[in-house]
Amino acid sequence: MNTGTWSDISNTASTYNEAPTSIGTWEYRAEVQSGVCSSLFSGISSIQVSDVPDSAGTINGLTSVCQGQSSVTYSVPSIANANIVHLDVTWWRNWYKHDK
Numbered sequence: 845m846n847t848g849t850w851s852d853i854s855n856t857a858s859t860y861n862e863a864p865t866s867i868g869t870w871e872y873r874a875e876v877q878s879g880v881c882s883s884l885f886s887g888i889s890s891i892q893v894s895d896v897p898d899s900a901g902t903i904n905g906l907t908s909v910c911q912g913q914s915s916v917t918y919s920v921p922s923i924a925n926a927n928i929v930h931l932d933v934t935w936w937r938n939w940y941k942h943d944k
Contacts, residue, residue: 850873860872866893867895868892868893869890869891869892869893870890871889871891873886873887874886895925898924900920900921901920903919904919904920905917905919
């Protein structure tokens with residue numbers, strides 16, 4: 845990584861898995877060859893590896909919301925190493941069955 849040269853990876857399978865050892869941009873390409881024909885390189889695939897975001901911390905807002913209530917706001921403090929934060933809240937309704 846970041847050396848400007850390509851390193852050979854011993855792999856002849858149709859897939860390759862690796863856990864990058866540091867953050868940054870990792871680039872991969874495949875060299876393919878059939879029989880005695882000349883080898884060719886595939887296009888480059890880039891993988892961006894980033895730091896793991898810190899914990900989101902405490903969610904601030906109402907602890908109880910009634911059905912039909914609107915304009916309810918929740919927030920979390922700024923999260924280090926996070927680019928996008930999406931808070932997804934699903935409201936569940938309890939269903940009960942009465943057996944006769």
